[in-house]
Amino acid sequence: MVSPNFLIKASGLTKKFGDFTAVDSINFEVYEGECVGFLGPNGAGKTTTVRMLYCFSPLTAGNLTVAGFDVTTQARQVKGIVGVSPQEDNLDPDFTVIKNLQVYARYFDITKNEANMRASKLLKFFNLEDKRDAPINELSGGMKRRLIIARALINEPKILLLDEPTTGLDPQGRHIVWDKIRILRKQGVTIILTTHYMDEATALCDRVLIMENGKIIEKGTPQALIRKHVGQAVLEVEYDEPVVSTLKVELPDSEIEVLGEQVRVFLKQPHGVFERVAKKFPSKTLTIRSANLEDVFLKLTGRKLE
């Protein structure tokens, strides 16, 4: 890329709660139009980072700018161009679906007519038109999630923050949300999302940052990270001692990991390996599959995923 424009720049970004360091001097940039995923086990510091991005949590140290505005001194400007979809449902249960959007628009100084126009458009986009006048407690989990994202878009934000956008949704609900996020990406909205679903990150993100214990331990495109840390394919065999020692001899260049009752071999070059190993252990169940982001994640974060 030729000197791309970054929208977000964090340097030495730190957040402490008493003695506990939730975010430990991290640096990152987010470029215009990108979809960046923050991955990490629970408590890694993803949500805290997002909260600093929308000026909810004050920084303990470091610098953080959003579209050139400093989150500490120019919070109003930052909050005006950011859309936030928080992890927990904070829709206003005192209002109907449409009124939730209209009241939220007011906080951004959006005129009534403009707000009505945008709200109708958003309800259509998120397939919520039928629920326009329904009270919030009549919505399903998936509908609530869509409405929260719709609400986050009411100010036509430059940056959309999605904190675990599909946690707790059923598969249909997840895929609808994914579809909508993909369309928004195409429209050029810069998106930051946190997730602990690796398939979600692979499906949606141009780039991922893996966090652990408040630090960014790796970053890159999902494909590059998979190639770098795992290779092309993963061979899975039922665990026992002789299997491991034979594999070590047969595949000296490959990394072998024991995960519970399973042996995993990360293969840079999978051609013919399956057949060779299958001959050695005719009675064992073997599986070979493409390497994925979850392999990378488990390898890097030491399987501390809760």
Add this chain to the structure above:
Amino acid sequence: MTSQQNETTSRFKLPQLTYRVWKVWRRNFDVFLKTWRVNFLPSLLEPILYLAAFGFGLGVLVTGAVEGGSYIQFIGSGLVAIAVMYGAFFECTYASFVRMYFQKTFDAIIATPVSVEEVIAGELLWGATRATINASIVLVVVAAFGLVSSLWALLVPVLAFLGGLLFAALAMCFTAIAPDIDFFNFPTFLFITPMFLLSGTFFPLSLVPVPLQTIAFGALPLTHIVSLTRKLVSGRTETLMGLSPDLILGLNVLWIVVVTLVFFVLAIILMKKRLIK
């Protein structure tokens, strides 16, 4: 950059408030309009019940004139003042707590250009508004019973807003430290109920010894609102602690203004400390 220093210094800065405060107020007003019939009913029925029980019932036994008027007239102005206290206090304890804790409404608003200070200020102004609405309804009831004898009563809504702001700010300080919603039983029974009975509402404070008068005057916010309401509604003022009526009224206003300002700022500081992590 030394953000930590910024954080500490900002705690002692006066809150920076803009017109956005009214957007928070407006949110609560919109909810109120949706359910106004239910909201009006208690304010309307309660004073009627009190006037019936204490005025027509108990009042018959009270033969001597109370501060130059009938007993029912005396408690009429007390009930208006009580409506101010209840309206603001319950709005900014139970109702604000529900919005903050269960509905996460404040968190949602803070993600927009509205600041946390403005959210709390908006809540306080709304609490004062509820006090004004409630007191105005009770005033109408009291007037319907023929117990208003001064045109100054038209200023009751103004007093109710100021007094409402006082109770809203006090209430919000409790909300800021409340671990759960049951906690409000403490301020309700240790603070609000004693005031309901002992602030010159149902009997003149001039009947109690001067030291108790002084305590009531110094420590019970409702005393000041009752005193001013009674002046507006019936033109009467108690003589307390040997002070002249005019001086009493002046001190009432001063007390309300000073304490309101202090607790308004304190409520915002405490709530900011609770909400921002």
